Amino acid sequence: MKVRVGKWLRTAASAPAGRAARRAIASQATGPATPNRLAAARTAYRFGCVYTGLYCLTSPQVYLALRGGGMGRLQEAADAWAKLWAIRPVRDWMSVRVLGKEPGDRFEGGDDAHAWAGQLCWLAGAAAATPLWSVLDRRRSGGATPDKWLRLAARFCLAGQMFSYGAAKAVPLQFQLPPSKLVEPLGALSPMSLLWAQTGSSTPYQMVLGCAEIASGLLLVVPRTASLGALLSAAEMAQVLLLNMTFDVPVKVHSFQLLLLSLLLLAPHAPRLAEAALTERPLPAAALTDLFRSRRANRIATALQAGAGLWLLGAQLRNDWTFWKNHAGGREKPELYGVWDVTDFRIDGEQRPPVTTDGRRWRRLVVDSVDAAAVQHMDDSLDPCMAAIDMNARSLSLVKMADPAWQVTFAFERPADDRLILEGKADGSHLRLHLRRRPPETFPLVSRGFHWMQDNSSLR
Numbered sequence: 001m002k003v004r005v006g007k008w009l010r011t012a013a014s015a016p017a018g019r020a021a022r023r024a025i026a027s028q029a030t031g032p033a034t035p036n037r038l039a040a041a042r043t044a045y046r047f048g049c050v051y052t053g054l055y056c057l058t059s060p061q062v063y064l065a066l067r068g069g070g071m072g073r074l075q076e077a078a079d080a081w082a083k084l085w086a087i088r089p090v091r092d093w094m095s096v097r098v099l100g101k102e103p104g105d106r107f108e109g110g111d112d113a114h115a116w117a118g119q120l121c122w123l124a125g126a127a128a129a130t131p132l133w134s135v136l137d138r139r140r141s142g143g144a145t146p147d148k149w150l151r152l153a154a155r156f157c158l159a160g161q162m163f164s165y166g167a168a169k170a171v172p173l174q175f176q177l178p179p180s181k182l183v184e185p186l187g188a189l190s191p192m193s194l195l196w197a198q199t200g201s202s203t204p205y206q207m208v209l210g211c212a213e214i215a216s217g218l219l220l221v222v223p224r225t226a227s228l229g230a231l232l233s234a235a236e237m238a239q240v241l242l243l244n245m246t247f248d249v250p251v252k253v254h255s256f257q258l259l260l261l262s263l264l265l266l267a268p269h270a271p272r273l274a275e276a277a278l279t280e281r282p283l284p285a286a287a288l289t290d291l292f293r294s295r296r297a298n299r300i301a302t303a304l305q306a307g308a309g310l311w312l313l314g315a316q317l318r319n320d321w322t323f324w325k326n327h328a329g330g331r332e333k334p335e336l337y338g339v340w341d342v343t344d345f346r347i348d349g350e351q352r353p354p355v356t357t358d359g360r361r362w363r364r365l366v367v368d369s370v371d372a373a374a375v376q377h378m379d380d381s382l383d384p385c386m387a388a389i390d391m392n393a394r395s396l397s398l399v400k401m402a403d404p405a406w407q408v409t410f411a412f413e414r415p416a417d418d419r420l421i422l423e424g425k426a427d428g429s430h431l432r433l434h435l436r437r438r439p440p441e442t443f444p445l446v447s448r449g450f451h452w453m454q455d456n457s458s459l460r
Contacts, residue, residue: 046133048264049150051126055257056157058085058118065160068315069167071323091117110250119253148289151265152305155220155229158261160312162217162233165240167316169210173324175200178368179339182443185380191247201445212236214313220265221309223288223302227269234262331370334389336396336412340365340420344434354378365422365435373398396422 056062064070064078094117095103103114168174177200181193189197199206213236219229237259244252266273269286276283290298324330342362345352352361356378364376373387375398388397394413400406408431410424418437425431441447448458 166213230265340435
């Protein structure tokens with residue numbers, strides 16, 4: 001018998017029990033709250049404000065973003081700011097006594113013991129400050145609330161982070177797919193490396209992600225659209241936190257804080273959002289909380305907020321574009337760029353056949369950029385190297401990142417555009433290699449492209 005699910009659902013909803021259930025849901029979402037519930041909600045909101053406020057105040061990422069981002073002296077200033085709030089003795093005690101782990105050198109934005117001990121400190125600080133705030137709040141009048149200024153600061157802290165992460169994707173800078181990833185076995189990739197390679201393999205996808213984060217930041221800096229910006233930021237940061245958790249990216253603490261900050265900005269609108277989701281009644285417009293009593297002063301404040309947000313975004317885009325152009329994917333590729341298969345490998349004149357058990361023979365040399373390369377051995381393992389290419393002297397120097405004592409300088413010849421001969425001394429032996437460049441189109445990840453019409457799936 002054919003079941004008409006839509007008709008059945010409409011019938012159930014229109015029945016007396018269904019109508020009663022809908023009225024109960026609506027009353028639960030929009031009905032009058034008891035004094036106890038209101039007091040609990042205020043306490044939770046204040047606790048969240050203090051906790052995230054302490055995090056934003058002491059976070060070098062937030063500090064750097066609010067100064068327009070960048071490297072060099074600004075990065076040094078952010079590091080100095082973090083050290084100012086490090087409270088090292090307290091963090092060390094928290095880390096050893098509570099976490100049972102000695103804190104090492106701080107990894108900014110990471111999830112190490114130093115960062116987790118900091119979260120415990122801020123939780124304790126919020127627990128101590130929230131009751132004091134509640135006591136002081138009893139005597140204030142309705143027009144003297146500091147909430148509007150706290151929300152302004154929270155909006156810009158969150159907007160600065162959305163600009164920072166959005167600009168790094170829109171340029172694009174955050175995710176890269178160097179040639180060495182094309183020949184690295186999938187099983188050898190860490191979950192984080194797999195995520196980076198997947199996102200870096202599609203530049204349009206990465207740029208769309210960045211534009212979405214930038215859009216939420218722009219909405220946040222304008223008071224009238226700040227709620228929509230917080231809602232969009234919450235959705236984006238929930239996805240980022242999920243990726244960080246499932247792919248073991250060491251930015252779990254920071255992404256959770258940004259999600260919490262988004263939810264705190266949305267908290268005053270929770271009843272309206274619940275009513276919109278659970279009822280069909282038209283919703284009144286949200287009441288805007290102006291910073292000043294004068295309409296002219298509020299207009300000036302709005303213009304200043306929009307201008308400050310555009311400056312933050314412009315500074316982030318400029319810094320990331322400069323870095324991408326000079327140090328990342330935007331700089332000129334070296335002549336030796338690409339994947340080179342070793343066709344002949346000789347040690348002290350002895351030819352070494354391509355067998356997987358030979359630990360000294362190379363399978364490939366991959367040149368990722370003017371200063372980075374990788375040596376792939378016969379077992380497909382990769383040794384990342386710092387590289388120096390001198391086209392005038394016809395030399396290639398390599399230094400293993402995992403073993404800086406291992407260094408080699410090859411003299412090279414180019415019999416043809418896709419041919420390379422390297423000759424040099426490494427590990428006390430004389431090496432001579434013949435290599436052939438592998439065309440990029442042999443990698444489906446590079447050559448597949450986009451197709452509106454497909455006769456067959458490209459899943460392989």
